[in-house]
Amino acid sequence: MDILIRNTLAVLPDGDGHEVGRHDIYLQGNVIADIDKAPEGFAATEIIDGTRRLTIPGLVNAHTHTYMSLMRNAADDLAFMDWLFGTVMPIEDRMEPEDAYWGSLLGQIEMIRSGTTCFNDMQMHVGQTTRAVADSGMRAVIGRGLQGDAYDENDRRITEALKDLRDYSDCDRLSFFLAPHAPYTCAPEYLRLVVDVARREGLGIHMHIAESETETTDMWRDHHCTPVEYVRDAGVFELPTIAAHCVRVNASDRAILAENGVSVVTSPASNMKLGNGFAPVPELIEAGVNVCLGTDGAASNNAQNMFRELGLLALIHKGTHDTPQCISADDAFRMATRNAGKALGLPIGAIEVGKKADLAMLDLDSTSLTPLGNPVAALAYSANGSEVCTVIIDGRIVMRERELTTIDEERVRHEVARICSRIRVGLA
């Protein structure tokens, strides 16, 4: 299927910033085949009028747990332990595997509606989020959450992760990382096992690192090192690594992350909401770290809307650093798009010849985009995600003028209501 998006205002990469201008974008199969001239053999099966549209690379949600959309607005304004043990875990205990399929689809609806085309997911119920991605048409990188304390070749969770990978090997939109949960749930021997398996299978690593003050003080008490050092010493950074959070990383940690090419995903809403503070994003960038953006799960966000996250990212560091020039709109947008492509090892996150045809189109008649002014500033500071009207993933239109083409939204709402009445009993 070849699609021509004609005469659209488009946000193209230009060095670290962006060039915004009117372009014709030619999508051939699942690839951006050319810009402003038809590629050889192009035969448009659909022409989209882009005149009143702002076309952007689809946003990449670089850290989330989509099944947790079932826990939205269930545990708010609580101390961390009450949040985790009082609400999140009791709900998880009542979940059946298939519930995660519907929860993930719910999160994916919210992401598609707000212009996200790819996400990096740490899942619990293997086979569910993967199946939901296969069905939804989204692009995703999946990691089954792992934890353990020994080097056991027959580890159940790793076995499950590898089964998931094999079961979905024919879906181009799916790729896999191994996802050891966190330093405090994975012994060094277990991390070494994960590294050995990941190396053998050619996979990257996705892990929560240095999310809270408690994590760093406990790590110091028990191991006399920082979480970053602990993970490095287990060999994790020898492989492509995505470290979620990194709120509590000192200058030495930041240098380690940079030297080892570790990508960091910042999740400002979740970090603030759980009382963990602000990740040192400007300092991570200064150190040379590739920083990406993610929502985290809906139990701690409570949205899966990357526009909300983009706004937070571009604002909060101006606040913590008392300067309006800290983390520009261009910086934030880059973190929400091509930095994630780099972290995930995928040709996504930019409107560029050869990249995957993953695009979102915003309605320029939206009040929040009137007047438009600097389009990248608009994306970070005035848009809220509801301006997105059409979304293309892997060359396929998954939302056309706000109508989803791949997901039965009413069915998902129905199933979610049914599931929530069981798993959220006695809770909000």
Place this chain on the structure above:
Amino acid sequence: MDILIRNTLAVLPDGDGHEVGRHDIYLQGNVIADIDKAPEGFAATEIIDGTRRLTIPGLVNAHTHTYMSLMRNAADDLAFMDWLFGTVMPIEDRMEPEDAYWGSLLGQIEMIRSGTTCFNDMQMHVGQTTRAVADSGMRAVIGRGLQGDAYDENDRRITEALKDLRDYSDCDRLSFFLAPHAPYTCAPEYLRLVVDVARREGLGIHMHIAESETETTDMWRDHHCTPVEYVRDAGVFELPTIAAHCVRVNASDRAILAENGVSVVTSPASNMKLGNGFAPVPELIEAGVNVCLGTDGAASNNAQNMFRELGLLALIHKGTHDTPQCISADDAFRMATRNAGKALGLPIGAIEVGKKADLAMLDLDSTSLTPLGNPVAALAYSANGSEVCTVIIDGRIVMRERELTTIDEERVRHEVARICSRIRVGLA
């Protein structure tokens, strides 16, 4: 016109928090006449099915400059002086008075669409925002921005402010404050004049106070006091006062604000965006200050969406104070509603018998409200404003199922485009 909203999930005040339940709400004329039973003489001209709606008191944007919507996304990621002198003021210089009418209507469209029913505006072009409010059906408190250095009974700006007040004395939805701009643009003698006029006319005061570090250091250098002390010493706090920002207020300032019953409006997006930091909102509340929420103008926000602001308010202080229990969703929602009613001296901001019929209704089939969970948490943490489908102000439906009934949106967009091509020439 009497309206019955039947069987709606509604957010009612309950002490400092909220009670959420199913109710029938009876609007008689412009007032909430009764809840769950028809008031005497009630004759519904319209019945709205509230079954799949969450009905909330209309949000109150307690500090903005609506004409500045013309400057949206025009000056971003700039040092404050480049922002003010390089972009905002050149645009203002090119503005003709009627431009402000269209700019204000643009801001009001964005506010109505995101559930705001009343705003407190500091305007420049007298007679324009007022006229726009008269036409739009919104509720507003208007203050013409004032500055001066002498006690001059014939001060032009005050004369204009009073003319505006008299010209619109027949519009119930409009009320007026006097709005001396800031400590650094108003000499003590001028503030004494403003106070005398406000006292004579029975008006409150709306003023920017202690917005930036520069303001406090300059004040100390020139007057050996804080901005709060400077304003207090000029007698301003003898009248009902709304102080915008108060980012740089120390413990003594906070006690002064509390003792004098001054209401503070916090504008987190604007404060962060201009590099001014975070207002000490938890400490202001602790001191006993009535704190409200406002977007500030679109030159520094860049939206007029109170849901965006509500989310920021409920998140950032958890970040600065490293605790998930700082500024709960209930706290933030109260600041966005009834605290502002108190500050403005208007019977608004709560679904309560006798309050004005100012309501917003959100679509419970929105993905961001699925599952709903705690509805107040949903408003603060997962909604983005696009869930609002119907808005009632002063007993009149100004938006019905996302169609505006009072404003010709296409005409506004057309006029704004025409104006911006003149006043934003050479800028984004």
